Amino acid sequence: xxxxxxxxxxxxxxxxxxxxxxxxxxxxxxxxxxxxxxxxxxxxxxxxxxxxxxxxxxxxxxxxxxxxxxxxxxxxxxxxxxxxxxxxxxxxxxxxxxxxxxxxxxxxxxxxxxxxxxxxxxxxxxxxxxxxxxxxxxxxxxxxxxxxxxxxxxxxxxxxxxxxxx
Numbered sequence: 436x437x438x439x440x441x442x443x444x445x446x447x448x449x450x451x452x453x454x455x456x457x458x459x460x461x462x463x464x465x466x467x468x469x470x471x472x473x474x475x476x477x478x479x480x481x482x483x484x485x486x487x488x489x490x491x492x493x494x495x496x497x498x499x500x501x502x503x504x505x506x507x508x509x510x511x512x513x514x515x516x517x518x519x520x521x522x523x524x525x526x527x528x529x530x531x532x533x534x535x536x537x538x539x540x541x542x543x544x545x546x547x548x549x550x551x552x553x554x555x556x557x558x559x560x561x562x563x564x565x566x567x568x569x570x571x572x573x574x575x576x577x578x579x580x581x582x583x584x585x586x587x588x589x590x591x592x593x594x595x596x597x598x599x600x601x
Contacts, residue, residue, distance in 0.1 A: 451480035458489060467496040484514035491523060500527050518549045 458473030474490035477483075487510035494503040507524040510517060521540045528536030 447480045451477045451483075451486075454480065455483070455486050455489075458486070458493075462489060462493060467493045471497065482509075482513065484510040484517055484520065487513065488517070488520050488523065491520075495523075495527065500531055503527055504531075516547055518544060518547060521547075521549075 454473050454477035458470045458477060461467075461470035461473055471490060471493040474486050474493065477486045478490065487506045491503040491506035491510065494500070494506065504524060504527055507520050507527065510520040511524065514520070521544050525537050525540035525544070528534075528540065
């Protein structure tokens, strides 16, 4: 009985991998709805961070940013050190005007030691709009702190902690 359960689990894993690979091909071809369905099928058989990440990308292409945030959050839950999921979620937060989410994800990226390009930081700053300029100022301050952390090797007191980073 136990051997049968092991075989079924192995078959589900192979099926999930086939669905995931099919989703990748469809995503690369620009067939967003079909790719979404393939990634959903893969997740039904075996949830992985990569499948959640790619399903989120298809949701963004289908203009479903709230669902994409949910999938990116799940991908980060399964793999907390996934820089791609953090970057995509920060960009999505920026499009939705969630400055705190952007700062939190960029801070997590900096803590991982991931180098973000100046163009991505500038795009996030431009894409952030709020009812007042206060949110934009806070975002700029957080981004500047990230630059300070990388260049000088220390955090600014009161913003992201204090003292030397190791």
